[in-house]
Amino acid sequence: MLIDIHTHVVNSNFNPKECKTNFVINLFLKKTNYTNYENYITNLISLINNSKLDKAVLVAIENSELCANNEQVFEICKKYSxxxxxxxxxxxxxxxxxxxxxxxxxxxxxxxxxPSFQNVNLSDKQCIPFFELLKEYNLPLLVHTGKEYTLKTNSQNLNNPDLLENAAKIGVKIICAHCGTRIFLHEKNYFKNWAKLAIKYENVYGDLSAMITPVQIFDLKKILKSHELKSKVIFGSDYPSFPFDLSVKTTNNPIIDSYNFYEKIGFDDTMFKNAEKVLNL
Ligand SMILES: [Zn+2]
Structure with missing residues (x-):
């Protein structure tokens, strides 16, 4: 089964006129031809069906005016296979x-x-019972790592993969979204922190979602050069995000454009096989 491990849907109450959006969000919404909640979902379904993927993980975000919450995402998942x-x-x-x-x-x-949006320091000892629960239920943990661009942030340092050491030791399956990378050169890069953790722990992975800007290509090439790191990545589009690489001919389907981009630079089926393995599918 081919999976996109990381996609988003707008909140059913999202109103572009009232919700504070930045240029990144505006760019993404324009690209999705957003008109309303229902049309966003039907568009996303047709993008998946027109791609080689079978399914996509819809990631909920609680307490956000922009993103759908748990209840909304649960309802969508019940309705659409x-x-x-x-x-x-x-x-x-x-x-x-x-x-x-x-x-x-x-x-x-x-x-x-x-972590930065929810103001959670995952290295806090009080998180340990939570990690034990995830281990007990065999539920993987997808954590945003690297700078956060779309949601309000507390401290960006909370997105440092180093803070996941306790969870990794306990044996929770961890997927570090974006492999700790940044979009702009002047920003702090947590890629090395992710790479260290992914090499040290068998149960630590990284998703390739939104690693689609010219700055991130340096880190993608480092992954491709390392057999160990290449075996630890999982495909994700972070839809409505889309590749900024002008050398990839756009299909006007950001999901296809994303995997075409990764395949073009040298990633193989491992990025899909890992998703099945990590999600127990
Ligand atoms: Zn995301």
């Missing part, structure tokens, strides 16, 4: 054991955390 449920939780949520249990019962295939 193209989607798999990516639940957003925090180790500091009230009744977290019940929430993890419910997410599992509701068919969640992974748990997403955006």
């Amino acid at each position: 193209e989607f798999l449920y990516g639940v957003n939780l925090s180790p500091f949520d009230k009744d977290i054991d019940l929430k993890v249990q419910n997410a599992y019962k509701n068919g969640a295939v992974l748990v997403k955390i955006l």
